Structures are given as structure tokens and as C-alpha cells.
Amino acid sequence: MAELTAAEVARIAEGDLEGDGTLTLHGVAPLEEAGPGHLSFVAEARYHPYIHASRAGAVLVARDARVQLPAGMSAVRVDDPRRALARLLPLFYPETPAAPGVHATAVLGDGVVVASTATVGPYAVVGEGTRVGERARIGAQTVVGRGCEIGDDVVLHPHVTLYDGVRLGERCIVHSGARLGADGFGYVPDAAGLRKMPQVGRCILEADVEVGANTTIDRGSIGDTVVGRGTKIDNLVMIGHNCRIGRNVIIVSQVGISGSTRVGDGAVLGGQAGVQGHIEIGAGARVGGQAGVLGNVEAGATVSGYPARPHREALRVQAAVFALPKLVQRLRALETIVLGRGAKGAPAASGQTDGP
Amino acid sequence: MAELTAAEVARIAEGDLEGDGTLTLHGVAPLEEAGPGHLSFVAEARYHPYIHASRAGAVLVARDARVQLPAGMSAVRVDDPRRALARLLPLFYPETPAAPGVHATAVLGDGVVVASTATVGPYAVVGEGTRVGERARIGAQTVVGRGCEIGDDVVLHPHVTLYDGVRLGERCIVHSGARLGADGFGYVPDAAGLRKMPQVGRCILEADVEVGANTTIDRGSIGDTVVGRGTKIDNLVMIGHNCRIGRNVIIVSQVGISGSTRVGDGAVLGGQAGVQGHIEIGAGARVGGQAGVLGNVEAGATVSGYPARPHREALRVQAAVFALPKLVQRLRALETIVLGRGAKGAPAASGQTDGP
Amino acid sequence: MAELTAAEVARIAEGDLEGDGTLTLHGVAPLEEAGPGHLSFVAEARYHPYIHASRAGAVLVARDARVQLPAGMSAVRVDDPRRALARLLPLFYPETPAAPGVHATAVLGDGVVVASTATVGPYAVVGEGTRVGERARIGAQTVVGRGCEIGDDVVLHPHVTLYDGVRLGERCIVHSGARLGADGFGYVPDAAGLRKMPQVGRCILEADVEVGANTTIDRGSIGDTVVGRGTKIDNLVMIGHNCRIGRNVIIVSQVGISGSTRVGDGAVLGGQAGVQGHIEIGAGARVGGQAGVLGNVEAGATVSGYPARPHREALRVQAAVFALPKLVQRLRALETIVLGRGAKGAPAASGQTDGP
Incomplete structure (x- = not known):
């Protein structure tokens, strides 16, 4: 951890300081956990009231936020507190630089080329002919297959598996346990059962x-299978064979995308959504959490539910569904009037409608 | 495997023996697979009829169970057969004790402290400054980051990853492939795309x-991110950054909990349930399997469905939904009477209602 | 990569050649990516129109396909293009044979028996008493527990974990990061909280x-827990303790099956489906993607939705649900006529039905 003064924070965040610029801050903490040596932050207006009870030494707030600071708390007013944080956090918590070099225990196949500025961790195994770019970091016990291309500044955390022939562009980050390039799920039925499609x-x-x-x-x-530049994929996501995922797509945890589906640039897929194979999700589309997408989604559309529909329609239908028991009562009341007393009980009424 | 006599089983389980106490039992098996040397068990009344066909030497049953034992089968009657099993199984199947010590191939960073009674397996990698408690077991090829705290009697199975700074209390068990402390999913949009929030x-x-x-x-x-004492989490679950999970919570397989959500003590989340971020699930609440929880859930409440609602309401709505085709018929019948013949066909009828 | 002539392709695929048999092909590619040296294929009639724009040297098509080949493109007509592909791909892309032997860094416990034709990769750890069959391949950093049985021709990719006592029949393929034999999720509540059921x-x-x-x-x-012969399981699937999965079952990605459930031969479970514990899914049954199966499913049945119902019924209900807003309008129209003007507004109308 490093230290910054409130004035330095304001300068780096391109913000305006209110209060004591000499105050020394040695970390960032949420409002309720922060102490006098912490910078805190409020990214959304609904949390403004909590500032009052905080013991933070200083707080990042939006320029236009109407907040009353407790006595002694400094404030740094910025255009966007989250962006300011993204800039400040690496300064407060600098990453320990990895010493370049290949660990003595790493096993490298024939023809592997590792840039001199790259790091290969303990027990990593790298297959024949793979190339590892400048400043790339291959974590402990990561297994990289044959003929892979690992771009400059890539980070592979421990326990990643790359199968043969995987290519990673510059600055990709792959977290622990991710499996890139495993066999897709393809079989052809034959007399003996299911034959694996290579x-x-x-x-x-x-x-x-x-x-x-x-x-x-x-x-x-x-x-x-291709994932476009700048796309961010959360934990435990499944992307099937031959998918084409666009650029700057956001795929939240536990989403599943079946084979050969295309997802356009800037689309957002909510957690646990499931997407059919061989379909197309347009650029900028938004898919709700747990949605089941069975057909193409237009660019810019927002869909939700199962099967996924335009979100407004889904909400309208949902509201109608939850009002159903009431609707049944209304129908019964009408039946009583139109059909007479006998229609009151549901079984009788349904007998009536089946009958005549 | 060890052996126990029926009389020993009864003593350990604090049960009452019916039949031959000298019978030697050398394992536990389900009713349909058990042989004369096995102890079997019946935890639920609906399985009582299957006792008759079993070849088990002895059976654990509830004290008040009305069961007819086949000739030659002994019974041990206990208050709770499952609790009795939980006590007996470790005696029948004692764990092979791990020999304490650090395997010659393990890589330990500077300042790592491993208790003399702890075990560190082959190819484990432990980062600088981490402490490993008494009798803790670190499985083969597990990677532990820098500055972690591993409590007494913790078991890390093979292939676990702990990122830097993870803390595990006493007796935690972490199964193979679990990833604790990976980066949360946070980005800030900027001109270049999505900037990673450290x-x-x-x-x-x-x-x-x-x-x-x-x-x-x-x-x-x-x-x-904090998980409370005694909480049990199944396979392939995702818990997002800054979640606060209470004590003795049960989280079934493939559940996803988005960031900053709080789950109260003793709550139960059914398999594949998805929980929105920044909400609160009260103590003792029960969330149904596959439910989509989009808002706070009161303590003690049971919710299900998408979006999750109180379970009774959800069931009522579900029943109404499945009765919908019938409801449509009833409405059509009324329309026929009220609006006349022309209303019979659905398209015509809907034309009518749109029309006037 | 290997090369085949178009004539050789026809012979191996048992197909009929149209065009130049001497054409040399050095790989297989989709229609839109293929060049003159590639074999391409069309498995479904709806893709026939795309043949025209392809630059592929040759194409596999169904015997009865009505397609117009661009000038210079050869065709091989076969009964089933996918089956033909499954046969041809291993010839175009032969697997690099693994050199038999145990890598110097592998750690083998006492009494491990590895067939002389088997391969054990770098840093693999194999527990006491385990047997590894002929031509089996154990990937880098895979951990195999004690007393496991690994059949002939089994492939364990890197980073697999087998807990103690796992048995794999011949020719099983286990992909990276799969965990076989971890503890099931079973606890017994007691005074101290949740006690682990061994x-x-x-x-x-x-x-x-x-x-x-x-x-x-x-x-x-x-x-x-038993998985039957020929069954294929996709990524990120969860199968709970004591499940019995039949033969030739297909389980798509992210499915979860709770404990003690039985799945019959030839059943198909769609992606993200969730299956309750202690139930039975009949042979040949089909479960839709994301379905929530809460009860037994008959052999041969197709079910979908939550809770899962026969697929036709589910579709009918779904259609009715999406027509609900229209239905509400129709009901309101009737109310206006039967009850008079005051019924027009929804709140008033519902007040009416609650009232009388």
C-alpha cells in the first residue's frame, strides 16, 4: 500500500478539493468501514445520506452532489467518482511487479519462445512451439498447449489451461481455472452410440x-471460436464452439452461449442467461439475467424472460400473470351474472364452458 | 474400512438393538445394495417397505418406525438415523491420516510459516508471508497466494487457488478447483472501452x-467479501465481490449471487437460483431452485419463481397460468353469449374488443 | 495436418465424386472461410444457398441435395455429411501421438501400476494403488487419488482431479478442470450448526x-454415483451424489442434477436445465434448456419450462401467457357491457369483483 495526500488525490482525479489538502491517506474503504486515514467514495446519490455517519478522512463525490460533510472530513469533487477510483486505486495498491524470468521448475517444450521480460511461474507447462510475449505473466501451474500465441502483457493466473493452438491478444487477463480451447460438444449418432466429432x-x-x-x-x-477486443467475461461462463463474440461485450457470471451463435459489439448478457445456438444477438442488445434466448435479438433491443421477449412486453405479461388470480375472480363474477348462480364454483363454470 | 459389531453400532449411535449384537459389520450400504456384512439405514418412512427385500445384516431405523424386519436382520433404533450415520461413518471409513510435513516439491515463498503438524502436498505453491495453521492440509498442486491466513485444521483439496490475502477460518474445507479471491467483475466505461476497476x-x-x-x-x-461461520456452499456456485453471506447458510449447486448482496444467517438458496446485486436476503429465508431474486427478501420468507415472489403466491399464480387455456375457453363462452355468435372465433373476438 | 485428394475423400467417405479427383485438399473449413485447398461441407439444406459464394475446392453434400456448384468446385455426395466429416477429420488433423512413459516429474504413490503404453504428463500426481490402463494418457498436472482404476485408452486432460476410488471405463475422455468424486453436499443439522455427513x-x-x-x-x-456407457457430458455440468445416469445420455452445458436422481438411457438434457433430487427421468426423455424438472418424467416424453411440463402443454400455456394482456382487454370489454360504464377502469372493475 502506498500513501497519497488529499491534495494529490484531487490532482490525480482532476477534482476540486474541499478541506485539508495535507491529510495523508493510506487506502480506500467503503463509507462504513473507513477510518480517518482512508479515502472513501460515493458513486450513487442514494448513498449520500451515509456520508454523515462515516469516519473517512476524505471522500470522493460527484461535483453536483448535495452532501453535508461531517466536521473534519475532506471532499474531492469529481465528474465521475467511479472513474476517479479506477485511476486512484492502482496508486494506493500498486501491484507487486513479477520478476521476469522462467521459474526453474517450469517445463517448456521444444521451440517455445518466451520474451525476456515475461514471467513463467513455478510448475507451469508450456507446449511445443508456443510464443509468449513481452511482459506476459504465466501463473503457477498454468498449462499452455502446443502452438499457442500469447500476446504482450497478457496475464494468465494460476491453474489456467490453454489447449493447443489458442491465441490471446495483448493485455488479455485470464483468471484461475479458465479453460480455453477445450473440445466443443459435438457427436454424430451411429450404430455404436454417439461418435465424437473431432x-x-x-x-x-x-x-x-x-x-x-x-x-x-x-x-x-x-x-x-472468436472473442472480440475489449470483451469482459465473468466467472463460470460457458461459450460454445464456433461462437463469435463481438467487441466490448459484457457477459455476466454463469451465462451459457451455445455453439455458433454470434453476439454483436457492446451487447450485455445478464447473469445466468442462456442463449440458443446458431442465432444472432445484435450489437448493443441487452439480455436480462436468467433470460432464455431462443431466437435472434435485434441490435439495441432489450429482452428478458423465458422465452426471451422484448423487455417491456415481458414486464407487461409478467404483471398480467401476477394479476391472474384476480382476473379469475373477475371472470367468475361475470359468469355468475351472465350464466346465473350455477356458474359460481370453478368446476361448474368450466363444465358450463366445455358443455354448450 | 473398519469393522464394528451390531452392539457397538447401537452403543455409538445411542440406539436400541433388536437382534444379534455379535454380528460383525464392515461397511454401510443402501438397502438395495447391502449384503449380510453391511449396516443399512432408512431415513424416511416412505422407504420402509424396501427393508423387506434388503439383504443387509443390520439396519438403522427411527425409534418409532413401524417396520417388519426380514428374518435374521438386526435393527438399531435411534432418534435420528441420519445423525446416527454421520457419527458412525467416520468409524467405518476412517480417513487415512496425512503425514505432516512439506513435500519436497512444494514451493514456499519468503516468510511462509507452516505449522509442524500441517501437510503441504506435492507441487503446492505458497506465496510470501502466508501462514498455515496446525493440522491444516494443503492438497497437491494447490496454489496459495501471498499473505494468506489458513486456519487450523483447514483442508484445501488439490487444485484449489487462493489469490493473495485470502483468510480461511478453522476447519474450512475447500474442494478441488474452487477459486477464492479472484477479481470481481467491475469496469468503468471510458473512451477506449471498458476500463478495469482494480x-x-x-x-x-x-x-x-x-x-x-x-x-x-x-x-x-x-x-x-465475507462468508460466515458454518456456511456450506455446493459445487459451481458463484459469489460476487463484496457479498456478505451469513452463518450456517446453505447454498446449493450453481447458485449465482451478484455483488454486494447480503444473505442472512441460516438462509437456504436452492440450486441454480440467481440473486441480484445490492440486495438483502433476510435470515432464515428460503429461495427456491432456479428462482430469480430481484429484490430484498424478508427474514423467514420463502420465495420462488422468476421474478421471485412469496412461494404461496408463486404457486397460486403458477396454477392459474397452467389453467389459462381453460380460462380462455370460459371467456370465449361468455363472449359468445354476451356479444353474440360473431365472437366465437378468437381473432374475431379480439377484433371486437379492440373495436368498440 | 495431412493432405488428401478429392478422390481419396470420396473413397473414405463412401461417397460419389463430382469433379476433379486429383484435387489436393489440406484441411476442412466452413463454407465462408474455405479456400481452394479446403474441403467444406453442408450438413443442412438451409445452408445450400451459401455454397454458391464459397471458394472451397470441394464440398461434402448429401446425396439428394439440390445444389448448384460454382465453376471448378468438386463435390463428394454422401449419405450423411456429418458422419462423413467425423470419419475424415482425424485423417486431415491427425493427433500428435503421445510418447508413452511417465514424465520424470510425475509423483507416483506406492503400488501404482502404469501400463507400459500409457503416458503420464509433467507434474501429474497419482495416489497409492491406482492402476492406469494401456495407452491411457494422464495430462500435465492432473491429480489422481488413491485406489483409482483408469481404463485402457482413457484420456485425462491437464488439471483434472480424480478423488480417491474413482473408476473410469475404457476410452473415457475427461476435459480440463473436471472434478470427479468430490464430496456430495450432505449435512445433518445439530446443536452446533450443520454437521458434515461423511x-x-x-x-x-x-x-x-x-x-x-x-x-x-x-x-x-x-x-x-454412476454414469453409463457412452454418455456425453458438456462443460460446467453438476451431477450430484448417488445419481445414476444411463447410457448414451446427452447432458448439455451447465445442467444441474441433484442427488439420487436417475436418468434413463438415451435421454437428452438441454443446457442449464435443473433437475430435482430423488426423481426419475425415463429413457429417451428430452428436457428443454433451462427447464426446472421437479418430478418424474416419463420415458420418451419431452418436457420444458418451469416447472417442467409436457412440451406441447408448456407451449400452449406460453402462448396463452403472452396473449394475456389481450385477454385482459377482452374481459374488460365484457365487463363494460355486462356491468356497465363503471367497470371500464381496471381498479373499479376489480373493486366490483371483490365487492358483490
Whole structure:
């Protein structure tokens, strides 16, 4: 951990300081946990009231926030507290630089090329012909297959598996337990049962992709699986063979995308959503959490529910569904009037409608 | 495997023996697989009829169970057969004690302190400054980050990853492939795309937590992710950054909990349930399998469905939904009477209602 | 990669050649990516129109396909293009044979028996008394417990974990990060909280089972978890303790099956489906993606939705649900006529039905 003064915080965050600029801050903490040596922050207006009870030494707030600071608390007013935090956090918590070099226990296949500024951790295994870029870091016990390309500044955390032929663009981050390039799920029924369709395509991640812990992205069966530049994928996500995921897509935890589906740039897939194979999700589309997407989604559309529909329609239907018991009462009341007394009980009434 | 006589079983289980106390039992098996040398058990009344066909030497049953034993089968009557089993199984199947010591191939960073009674397996990697408690067991190829605290009697199975700064209370059990303390999923949009929000909080498990295989629990972004004492988490579960999970919570397989959500003591989350971020699930609440929880849940409440509602309401709505085709018929019948013949066909009828 | 002539392709695929048999092909590619040196394929009629724009040298098509080949493209007509592909791909992309032998860094426990034709990769750890069959391949850093049986021709990819006592039949393929035989999720409440029920059963896979990346199959609590011959399991699937999965079952990604459930031969479970514990899914049954199966499913039945129902019924109900807002309008129209003007507004109308 490093230290910054409140004035330095204001300068780095391009903000305006209110209060004591000489105050020394040695970390960032949420309002309720912060002490006098902490910088805290409020990113949303609904949390403004909590500032009052905080013991933080200083707080990042939006320029236009109407907040009353407790006595002695400094404030740094910025355009966007979250962006300011993203800039400040690496300064408060600098990463321990990894010493370049290949650990004595790492096993490198023939023809592996590791840049001199790269780090290969203990017990890592790297297959024949793989290339590791400048400043790349390969974590302990990570297994990299044959013929992989690992771009500059890539970080592979411990226990990652890359199957043969995986390509990672610059600055990709792959978290522990992610499996890139495993065989897709393809079989052909034959007399003996299910015969495995050989999976011979590649798994390609463009630059700046982040892949969460224990996520799996299968190789293409024939042709490749591709994830576009800047896309962020959370933990335990499944991306099937031959998917084409666009740029700057956000895929939240436990989403599953079946094979050969295309997802457009800037789309957002909510947690646990499931997406059918061989369909297309347009650029900028938003898929609600747990949605079941069975068909194409237009660019820019928001869909939710099962089967996924335009979100407004889904909400309207949902409201109608939850009002159903009331609706049944209303129908029964009408039946009583129109059909007479005998219609009161539900079984009788349904007998009536089946009858005549 | 060890052997116990029926009389010893009765004594250990604090039960009453019916039949031959000298019978030697050398294992436990389900009714349909048990042979004369096995102890079997019946935990629920609906399985009582199956006792008759079993070849088990002896059976654990509830004191008040009305069961007819086949000739030659002994019974041990206990208050709670499952509790009795939990006590007996470790005696029938004693764990092979791990020999204390650090395997010659383990890589320990500077300042690592391993208790003399602890075991560190082959190819384990432990980062600088980490402390490993008494009798703790670190499985083969497990990677432990820097500055972690591993309590007494903790078991880390093979292939676990702890990122830096993870704390595990006493007696925690972490299954293979679990990832504790990976970065949370946080980005800030900026001109270049999505900028990573540095994740600097910790991942803390209190005592007696069990974590299933391939489960992921992210570190806090700012502030910590905390799992309370005695909580049990199944396989492939995702717990997002800054969640606060209470004590003795049960989280079934494939549940996903988004960031900053709080779950109260003793809550139960059914398999594949998804929980929104920044909400609160009260103590003792029960969330149904596959439920989608989008808002706070009161303490003690039972919710289900998508979006999750009180379970009784959800059931009522569900019943109404499945009766809908019938309801449509009833409405059509009324329309026929009230509006006349032309209303019979659905399209015509809907034309009518849109029309006037 | 190997090369085949178009004539050789026709002979191996038992197909009929149209065009130049001497054409040399050095790989397989999708229509839109293929060049003159590639074999391409069309498995479904709806893709026939795309042949025209392809630059592939040759294409596999169904015998009865009505397609117009672009000038210079050869065709091989076969009964089933996918089956033909399954036969051809291993010839175009032969697997690099693994050199038999135990890597110098592998750690083998006492009494381990490895067939002389088997391969054990770098840093693999194999527990006491385990047997590894002929031509089996144990990937880098895979951990195999004590007393396991690994059949002939089994492939364990890197980073697999087998707990103690796991049995794998011949030709099983287990992908990276799969965890076989971890403890099931069983606890007994007692005064101190939740007491762990010891899990002492085994995890058994019969021959020809494939297990996807990061999938978990727990050991039985008492008695075994068994997966039948020829069953194929995708990534990130969870199979609970004591499940009995039949033969040639297909389990798509992210499915969860709770403990003690039985799945019959040839059943198909769609992605993200969740299956209750202690139930039975009949042979040949089909469970839709994301379905929530709460009760037994008959052999041959198709079910979908939550809670899962016969698929036709589910579709009918779904249609009715999405027509609900319209239905509400129709009801309101009737109320206006039957009850008079005051019924027009929804609140008034519902007041009416609650009232009388």
C-alpha cells in the first residue's frame, strides 16, 4: 500500500478539493468501514445520506452532489467518482511487479519462445512451439498447449489451461481455472452410440479480453471460436464452439452461449442467461439475467424472460400473470351474472364452458 | 474400512438393538445394495417397505418406525438415523491420516510459516508471508497466494487457488478447483472501452465453511467479501465481490449471487437460483431452485419463481397460468353469449374488443 | 495436418465424386472461410444457398441435395455429411501421438501400476494403488487419488482431479478442470450448526463417457454415483451424489442434477436445465434448456419450462401467457357491457369483483 495526500488525490482525479489538502491517506474503504486515514467514495446519490455517519478522512463525490460533510472530513469533487477510483486505486495498491524470468521448475517444450521480460511461474507447462510475449505473466501451474500465441502483457493466473493452438491478444487477463480451447460438444449418432466429432478449430481472444475464474470457451469444431477486443467475461461462463463474440461485450457470471451463435459489439448478457445456438444477438442488445434466448435479438433491443421477449412486453405479461388470480375472480363474477348462480364454483363454470 | 459389531453400532449411535449384537459389520450400504456384512439405514418412512427385500445384516431405523424386519436382520433404533450415520461413518471409513510435513516439491515463498503438524502436498505453491495453521492440509498442486491466513485444521483439496490475502477460518474445507479471491467483475466505461476497476478487497471465510468443487468466490472490490461461520456452499456456485453471506447458510449447486448482496444467517438458496446485486436476503429465508431474486427478501420468507415472489403466491399464480387455456375457453363462452355468435372465433373476438 | 485428394475423400467417405479427383485438399473449413485447398461441407439444406459464394475446392453434400456448384468446385455426395466429416477429420488433423512413459516429474504413490503404453504428463500426481490402463494418457498436472482404476485408452486432460476410488471405463475422455468424486453436499443439522455427513461412496464412469471442462460429478454418499456407457457430458455440468445416469445420455452445458436422481438411457438434457433430487427421468426423455424438472418424467416424453411440463402443454400455456394482456382487454370489454360504464377502469372493475 502506498500513501497519497488529499491534495494529490484531487490532482490525480482532476477534482476540486474541499478541506485539508495535507491529510495523508493510506487506502480506500467503503463509507462504513473507513477510518480517518482512508479515502472513501460515493458513486450513487442514494448513498449520500451515509456520508454523515462515516469516519473517512476524505471522500470522493460527484461535483453536483448535495452532501453535508461531517466536521473534519475532506471532499474531492469529481465528474465521475467511479472513474476517479479506477485511476486512484492502482496508486494506493500498486501491484507487486513479477520478476521476469522462467521459474526453474517450469517445463517448456521444444521451440517455445518466451520474451525476456515475461514471467513463467513455478510448475507451469508450456507446449511445443508456443510464443509468449513481452511482459506476459504465466501463473503457477498454468498449462499452455502446443502452438499457442500469447500476446504482450497478457496475464494468465494460476491453474489456467490453454489447449493447443489458442491465441490471446495483448493485455488479455485470464483468471484461475479458465479453460480455453477445450473440445466443443459435438457427436454424430451411429450404430455404436454417439461418435465424437473431432474438434479441430481454434479459440481466439482478441486484445484486452478478460476471462473470469472457471469459465470455459471451447475451440471451434471446424473454423474458430472468436472473442472480440475489449470483451469482459465473468466467472463460470460457458461459450460454445464456433461462437463469435463481438467487441466490448459484457457477459455476466454463469451465462451459457451455445455453439455458433454470434453476439454483436457492446451487447450485455445478464447473469445466468442462456442463449440458443446458431442465432444472432445484435450489437448493443441487452439480455436480462436468467433470460432464455431462443431466437435472434435485434441490435439495441432489450429482452428478458423465458422465452426471451422484448423487455417491456415481458414486464407487461409478467404483471398480467401476477394479476391472474384476480382476473379469475373477475371472470367468475361475470359468469355468475351472465350464466346465473350455477356458474359460481370453478368446476361448474368450466363444465358450463366445455358443455354448450 | 473398519469393522464394528451390531452392539457397538447401537452403543455409538445411542440406539436400541433388536437382534444379534455379535454380528460383525464392515461397511454401510443402501438397502438395495447391502449384503449380510453391511449396516443399512432408512431415513424416511416412505422407504420402509424396501427393508423387506434388503439383504443387509443390520439396519438403522427411527425409534418409532413401524417396520417388519426380514428374518435374521438386526435393527438399531435411534432418534435420528441420519445423525446416527454421520457419527458412525467416520468409524467405518476412517480417513487415512496425512503425514505432516512439506513435500519436497512444494514451493514456499519468503516468510511462509507452516505449522509442524500441517501437510503441504506435492507441487503446492505458497506465496510470501502466508501462514498455515496446525493440522491444516494443503492438497497437491494447490496454489496459495501471498499473505494468506489458513486456519487450523483447514483442508484445501488439490487444485484449489487462493489469490493473495485470502483468510480461511478453522476447519474450512475447500474442494478441488474452487477459486477464492479472484477479481470481481467491475469496469468503468471510458473512451477506449471498458476500463478495469482494480479489485483490492479481500475474500474472508470464517470457521467451518465448506466450499464445493469449482466454486468461485471473488474478493471485494473495495472492502471485503465475507462468508460466515458454518456456511456450506455446493459445487459451481458463484459469489460476487463484496457479498456478505451469513452463518450456517446453505447454498446449493450453481447458485449465482451478484455483488454486494447480503444473505442472512441460516438462509437456504436452492440450486441454480440467481440473486441480484445490492440486495438483502433476510435470515432464515428460503429461495427456491432456479428462482430469480430481484429484490430484498424478508427474514423467514420463502420465495420462488422468476421474478421471485412469496412461494404461496408463486404457486397460486403458477396454477392459474397452467389453467389459462381453460380460462380462455370460459371467456370465449361468455363472449359468445354476451356479444353474440360473431365472437366465437378468437381473432374475431379480439377484433371486437379492440373495436368498440 | 495431412493432405488428401478429392478422390481419396470420396473413397473414405463412401461417397460419389463430382469433379476433379486429383484435387489436393489440406484441411476442412466452413463454407465462408474455405479456400481452394479446403474441403467444406453442408450438413443442412438451409445452408445450400451459401455454397454458391464459397471458394472451397470441394464440398461434402448429401446425396439428394439440390445444389448448384460454382465453376471448378468438386463435390463428394454422401449419405450423411456429418458422419462423413467425423470419419475424415482425424485423417486431415491427425493427433500428435503421445510418447508413452511417465514424465520424470510425475509423483507416483506406492503400488501404482502404469501400463507400459500409457503416458503420464509433467507434474501429474497419482495416489497409492491406482492402476492406469494401456495407452491411457494422464495430462500435465492432473491429480489422481488413491485406489483409482483408469481404463485402457482413457484420456485425462491437464488439471483434472480424480478423488480417491474413482473408476473410469475404457476410452473415457475427461476435459480440463473436471472434478470427479468430490464430496456430495450432505449435512445433518445439530446443536452446533450443520454437521458434515461423511461421503464414502464412489464415482464410477462406464466406458466411452466424455466429461466436459470444469464439470463436477460427486461421489456417492453411501453407495455410488454412476454414469453409463457412452454418455456425453458438456462443460460446467453438476451431477450430484448417488445419481445414476444411463447410457448414451446427452447432458448439455451447465445442467444441474441433484442427488439420487436417475436418468434413463438415451435421454437428452438441454443446457442449464435443473433437475430435482430423488426423481426419475425415463429413457429417451428430452428436457428443454433451462427447464426446472421437479418430478418424474416419463420415458420418451419431452418436457420444458418451469416447472417442467409436457412440451406441447408448456407451449400452449406460453402462448396463452403472452396473449394475456389481450385477454385482459377482452374481459374488460365484457365487463363494460355486462356491468356497465363503471367497470371500464381496471381498479373499479376489480373493486366490483371483490365487492358483490
